[in-house]
Amino acid sequence: MPFTQKEITYLRAQGYGRLATVGAHGEPHNVPVSFEIDEERGTIEITGRDMGRSRKFRNVAKNDRVAFVVDDVPCRDPEVVRAVVIHGTAQALPTGGRERRPHCADEMIRIHPRRIVTWGIEGDLSTGVHARDITAEDGGRR
Incomplete structure (x- = not known):
C-alpha cells in the first residue's frame, strides 16, 4: 500500500482534488x-x-504522467495549510466508473502513485514537508 494511514484518513475526509494532466502539445491542464x-x-x-x-481523459489516454493535489486550509489565524501531492502515472479506463458511482459515466481514471509529498497532515506543523518515492514493494506500479 503506497499510502500511510494518516494520508488515507486525510484523503477520505476531503471531497475534491485537482488533477493535472499533459495536453497534446505539452500544455498543462488542471481541473477539480x-x-x-x-x-x-x-x-x-x-x-x-x-x-x-473530457479533456483530462483524452490527455491521460495519450500521456500517462499526472499530478494530483488535495489540500485545504482548516485555519486562517494562524494559517494552517494541509496537503497531499501525488505524482504518478494514470490509466484512462473504459469501464469501472459507474460501478463506483452510479450517476457517473463508465469511463474512469486510475492514478498509480510514484511519489507522494505531504505537509500539515501529521498534526504537528513543525514537522514540515514529507516526501517519498513509491516503489513496487510499496504497492506502486512500475
Whole structure:
C-alpha cells in the first residue's frame, strides 16, 4: 500500500482534488475532480459524468504522467495549510466508473502513485514537508 494511514484518513475526509494532466502539445491542464481511494490497489480513482469525452481523459489516454493535489486550509489565524501531492502515472479506463458511482459515466481514471509529498497532515506543523518515492514493494506500479 503506497499510502500511510494518516494520508488515507486525510484523503477520505476531503471531497475534491485537482488533477493535472499533459495536453497534446505539452500544455498543462488542471481541473477539480471528485475521487476515491482504492486501498486494495493502492490507487486514486477519478470518476465523472462525461469522463470519456473530457479533456483530462483524452490527455491521460495519450500521456500517462499526472499530478494530483488535495489540500485545504482548516485555519486562517494562524494559517494552517494541509496537503497531499501525488505524482504518478494514470490509466484512462473504459469501464469501472459507474460501478463506483452510479450517476457517473463508465469511463474512469486510475492514478498509480510514484511519489507522494505531504505537509500539515501529521498534526504537528513543525514537522514540515514529507516526501517519498513509491516503489513496487510499496504497492506502486512500475
